[in-house]
Amino acid sequence: EAGVVQSPRYKIIEKKQPVAFWCNPISGHNTLYWYLQNLGQGPELLIRYENEEAVDDSQLPKDRFSAERLKGVDSTLKIQPAELGDSAVYLCASSLFPSGSSSGELFFGEGSRLTVL
């Protein structure tokens, strides 16, 4: 079974440029997450989707960040314009919960590492 797929793995951009990250979750997983991981820190939740609905986006900086999951499968996270402080790893994860409970286990992709110059 294929895992969570993210692209690109690495992205280097100049500040004020836009950037987008793509995520394809594990087939059948209705819940999709975007997490932010700063260097030396643990992942922090940005947004959670149940199917195509963003049910928790309270930690997403909405002035420059946006996300979508139009058909309830793939998702895109966008930053426009990027700032120096956005340099980090953006992680996508998927899970079966809240339904078909796996007691909270999340399956992560390898992440997209962003460097803003």
Add this chain to the structure above:
Amino acid sequence: GNSVTQMEGPVTLSEEAFLTINCTYTATGYPSLFWYVQYPGEGLQLLLKATKADDKGSNKGFEATYRKETTSFHLEKGSVQVSDSAVYFCALTNQAGTALIFGKGTTLSVSS
């Protein structure tokens, strides 16, 4: 809200040494507890989990017991290997049980 605190690293050990990485939590209700591991160049992967008090999660020689009385979930391994070198994250479900909250991670380096 729920939170987790884990010991800071790095932790440096020789092969076959005993490992303990401390993790304590603050939570409302009864969260599930997890240890995730991130090997160099790879994504986060679940190492073990426990869903209720006194449960013991185990995998690959690692163990952790859900201790409600001490609000702890310490990770242990009796004999570490070089291949265990990685970053270890303690995590728990949030108050709504809909996402995970992670600690800052502990880097383990094992030398031969």
